[in-house]
Amino acid sequence: MTAYRSPCPIATTLDIVGDRWTLVILRDLLTGKSRYSEFLTSPERITTNILADRLEKMEAAGLIERSPYQQRPLRHAYRLTDMGRALHPMLREMCRWANRYVPGTWTPPESFVRE
Amino acid sequence: MTAYRSPCPIATTLDIVGDRWTLVILRDLLTGKSRYSEFLTSPERITTNILADRLEKMEAAGLIERSPYQQRPLRHAYRLTDMGRALHPMLREMCRWANRYVPGTWTPPESFVRE
Numbered sequence: 001m002t003a004y005r006s007p008c009p010i011a012t013t014l015d016i017v018g019d020r021w022t023l024v025i026l027r028d029l030l031t032g033k034s035r036y037s038e039f040l041t042s043p044e045r046i047t048t049n050i051l052a053d054r055l056e057k058m059e060a061a062g063l064i065e066r067s068p069y070q071q072r073p074l075r076h077a078y079r080l081t082d083m084g085r086a087l088h089p090m091l092r093e094m095c096r097w098a099n100r101y102v103p104g105t106w107t108p109p110e111s112f113v114r115e
Numbered sequence: 116m117t118a119y120r121s122p123c124p125i126a127t128t129l130d131i132v133g134d135r136w137t138l139v140i141l142r143d144l145l146t147g148k149s150r151y152s153e154f155l156t157s158p159e160r161i162t163t164n165i166l167a168d169r170l171e172k173m174e175a176a177g178l179i180e181r182s183p184y185q186q187r188p189l190r191h192a193y194r195l196t197d198m199g200r201a202l203h204p205m206l207r208e209m210c211r212w213a214n215r216y217v218p219g220t221w222t223p224p225e226s227f228v229r230e
Contacts, residue, residue, distance in 0.1 A: 008221055
């Protein structure tokens with residue numbers, strides 16, 4: 001992505017990760033998943049077309065990198081770049097907010113919310 | 116909104132505010148705007164139909180409240196609820212992230228990023 005709506009850092013962040021799925025995939029990467037098939041097993045049940053689209057956009061945005069882990073058929077593993085990993089504090093605040101205001105949400109592991 | 120994709124606090128937060136516009140409006144409310152016409156003047160140039168839709172959804176989600184400030188024609192002012200205001204720390208992390216990783220983004224006023 002090269003053009004943002006404004007130089008506002010909030011609008012710009014939303015231009016990059018402001019949709020319902022990108023940060024769900026990022027959560028999975030932060031908690032140890034790395035393969036296409038693993039993302040599909042998450043409870044939100046992302047569809048294959050959305051998953052493929054978001055992985056491609058996340059790589060183009062510099063949030064993730066991929067490398068082959070198998071040749072026939074070719075399969076890639078995904079991992080966060082420093083830029084992607086740096087979104088962790090934002091996800092931490094999302095957890096705090098939902099845990100406080102939305103009844104029934106899971107409390108994340110202490111290791112995830114610890115600063 | 117009543118049904119979420121999962122009990123994950125990240126997915127749930129995204130179900131509520133995970134789009135490109137809701138948090139731009141919330142930023143404007145946090146920085147002192149309250150009227151429909153004021154939101155339209157922001158540099159992201161939100162359209163009237165998206166603005167009306169998001170304000171309605173934000174009110175339904177409990178993030179904002181509205182009250183009339185003029186009768187003929189009827190005009191409403193919007194303000195954040197405690198639940199809406201509590202998203203501020205998340206926006207602060209978005210600012211830090213974009214300021215660090217996306218060249219050219221504005222540095223927000225100290226009053227906005229101070230804990």
